[in-house]
Amino acid sequence: MSSEHVIRVEGVTKVFPVYDKPSHRLLQMLSPGRSKHRWFREFRALHDVSLEVRRGETLGIVGRNGSGKSTLLQIICGTLQPSVGDVHVSGRVAALLELGAGFNPDFTGRENVFLYGTVLGLTRREIEQRFDEIAAFADIGEFMEQPVKNYSSGMYVRLAFAVAVNVTPDILVVDEALSVGDEAFQRKCFARIDRIRDEGATVLFVSHSAGIVTQLCDRAVLLDHGELLVGGSPKFVVSRYHKLLYAPPERLQGLRMAIAQEMSDADERCDKGGGEDDADLLPSDRDDAQLVKSSRERPFSEEGEDSHGWFDEGLVPKSTVRYDTRGALIGKPHLETPAGRKVNVLRAGDEYVYVYRVKFTEAMKRVRFGMLIKTLTGLDLGGGASSLPDQSLDVVEAGCEIEARFRFRCMLDSGVYFLNAGVLARLGEEETYVDRLIDAAMFRVMPQPERLGTGIVDFGVRPQVDMVESKEAGA
Numbered sequence: 001m002s003s004e005h006v007i008r009v010e011g012v013t014k015v016f017p018v019y020d021k022p023s024h025r026l027l028q029m030l031s032p033g034r035s036k037h038r039w040f041r042e043f044r045a046l047h048d049v050s051l052e053v054r055r056g057e058t059l060g061i062v063g064r065n066g067s068g069k070s071t072l073l074q075i076i077c078g079t080l081q082p083s084v085g086d087v088h089v090s091g092r093v094a095a096l097l098e099l100g101a102g103f104n105p106d107f108t109g110r111e112n113v114f115l116y117g118t119v120l121g122l123t124r125r126e127i128e129q130r131f132d133e134i135a136a137f138a139d140i141g142e143f144m145e146q147p148v149k150n151y152s153s154g155m156y157v158r159l160a161f162a163v164a165v166n167v168t169p170d171i172l173v174v175d176e177a178l179s180v181g182d183e184a185f186q187r188k189c190f191a192r193i194d195r196i197r198d199e200g201a202t203v204l205f206v207s208h209s210a211g212i213v214t215q216l217c218d219r220a221v222l223l224d225h226g227e228l229l230v231g232g233s234p235k236f237v238v239s240r241y242h243k244l245l246y247a248p249p250e251r252l253q254g255l256r257m258a259i260a261q262e263m264s265d266a267d268e269r270c271d272k273g274g275g276e277d278d279a280d281l282l283p284s285d286r287d288d289a290q291l292v293k294s295s296r297e298r299p300f301s302e303e304g305e306d307s308h309g310w311f312d313e314g315l316v317p318k319s320t321v322r323y324d325t326r327g328a329l330i331g332k333p334h335l336e337t338p339a340g341r342k343v344n345v346l347r348a349g350d351e352y353v354y355v356y357r358v359k360f361t362e363a364m365k366r367v368r369f370g371m372l373i374k375t376l377t378g379l380d381l382g383g384g385a386s387s388l389p390d391q392s393l394d395v396v397e398a399g400c401e402i403e404a405r406f407r408f409r410c411m412l413d414s415g416v417y418f419l420n421a422g423v424l425a426r427l428g429e430e431e432t433y434v435d436r437l438i439d440a441a442m443f444r445v446m447p448q449p450e451r452l453g454t455g456i457v458d459f460g461v462r463p464q465v466d467m468v469e470s471k472e473a474g475a
């Protein structure tokens with residue numbers, strides 16, 4: 001394996017024995033070694049799969065249910081052995097596989113942290129050093145001392161993720177698990193995955209969400225019936241995945257062959273923006289992803305207080321990070337209606353104000369303020385600055401407190417979003433951040449029952465459909 005590649009899968013086939021009745025498993029075990037009769041059928045979950053993953057690359061693995069994604073990940077992680085073929089993996093692999101994998105249900109959370117850490121090659125001392133950080137990330141309180149069989153699925157994932165991201169993995173494997181848990185925790189996980197990628201780790205990501213794969217991954221592969229059909233840019237691969245997903249059964253076989261034939265061309269489309277992409281003609285994937293659950297939705301009335309939204313105390317980001325503080329401190333970030341009522345559950349189409357305060361402990365020159373709205377996965381959607389650089393506040397004295405207000409119209413699809421805040425000033429010749437709060441606040445946009453728009457941002461598209469030729473006129 002070249003030093004550039006950290007994973008190489010060569011001609012891997014995986015065959016599982018399938019027993020029609022539970023008693024057949026027992027009969028097979030009792031059959032003499034040379035007995036010709038087999039009490040099972042063979043099911044081929046993977047067929048001749050070859051794949052290379054480079055150091056630092058984020059690879060998305062997509063495919064319909066039962067296509068072999070989890071089997072492939074388990075083989076890469078070493079928890080399953082291939083029936084045929086070879087797998088070479090270099091470095092520490094931390095895996096967040098489907099629920100149920102990894103932990104011993106009878107052990108407490110704490111014991112499992114030590115068990116899992118040891119399996120990943122950490123010494124007891126190393127795990128002890130990281131334990132507090134793992135516990136803080138998991139944020140499951142007293143449950144850390146309870147057997148994990150008493151955990152909810154959300155708690156289980158929290159602990160599993162906390163361990164996986166805190167063992168400094170060379171390769172992080174994430175299998176759909178992030179769809180469990182609340183949005184604030186999901187955002188924290190995506191932010192941590194970003195950091196792990198920035199530090200040069202390789203990430204394998206199994207997801208049914210086209211949005212996540214296209215946004216997070218450098219490259220993707222499509223598995224179908226255990227075969228690797230195609231690989232290439234995420235947009236290209238996701239569009240082929242969608243074609244398969246929505247194809248009528250009679251066209252499926254022909255489509256599979258056509259996609260497999262494109263395989264040879266796909267390498268040329270490896271840049272993220274490149275590639276033929278017809279995914280946007282297909283039904284939105286935001287619903288099948290369902291990452292943004294509407295757990296705290298409630299119907300809104302057209303009139304009265306709630307019609308412009310309300311405040312949900314549970315919507316508190318867990319991924320807030322402060323960068324760059326140098327004589328200025330951002331505080332109290334929140335959203336208000338134009339009338340000044342604090343809200344964080346918004347109605348699409350209405351206007352809101354993003355407000356935060358900044359305390360200056362040092363005098364500053366050329367000061368201005370900024371904001372940014374992001375998705376749960378960290379995609380920058382848009383924002384704004386309080387002024388152009390040459391129109392910034394000339395001087396702000398030490399001891400001053402300034403309130404920055406950004407009025408905007410909420411042109412977003414239903415879901416959960418995050419807000420950044422930043423203060424810029426001239427230090428020497430350079431304009432630089434003097435305080436920056438990432439994921440300072442979060443908000444939810446209520447579902448819109450009559451929405452015609454698709455995608456995250458509502459451009460206010462006004463459709464018009466005209467009959468340009470009727471049958472009678474053409475006859």
Ligand SMILES: Nc1ncnc2c1ncn2[C@@H]1O[C@H](COP(=O)(O)OP(=O)(O)OP(=O)(O)O)[C@@H](O)[C@H]1O
Pocket residue numbers: 016017018043044045063064065066067068069070071072
């Ligand atoms: N231990 C096993 N014994 C028999 N069949 C198995 C076993 N594990 C997996 N399979 C079968 O192998 C196929 C691939 O399963 P796998 O879980 O890898 O698919 P997947 O793409 O991850 O699916 P999903 O998206 O539903 O999680 C499925 O048909 C599954 O039923």
